Amino acid sequence: MVIAYYLAQIIQVYSWILIIYILMSWLPSLQASSIGQLFARVCEPFLSPFRRIIPPIGGVIDLSPIVAFFVLQLATRGIYYIAYLFA
Template sequence: MEFYLFNLIRWILNIYYYILIARILMSWVPGMERTPIGGILYRLTEPYLSPFRRIIPPISFGGMGLDLSPIVAFLAYSFLEGGIFTVLRSLFHWVG
């Protein structure tokens, strides 16, 4: 049972990781956030990305704003994912 829970959580986190990547790539295409898929990706990722954007302002780069907050968001995501699996392993005494 624990093995399936572990794999389900890993699967969900992996899917969200790719959703974040898609959202970031989508931001490079003007108007993409107004498409049906763009709206879904925005609603799924904005609650996670917006706190990082409030903390880390865009850097001026050749008259444009370069948003570095997704880099920090991915680092935090990596730590969060590792922490979740550490807690699960300790709860279920399972190493895998």
């Protein structure tokens, strides 16, 4: 159960990193900084499959992070469910 808790916390931290990265996309100068590039290296590998499936609406509004957050929430619930089964 402890491992499930730590995995869920890691997913929570990653969710916050995604939120910060998405907010940074509104500020191009911040996104081009070294911190922005670090966040891009962490977040883009996870977001790119969703972007291939869900194209931006009107070429501007990107809905893929919403689906990515949904997948992270499902993963967290799945981790707790599996931990509950084996506890």
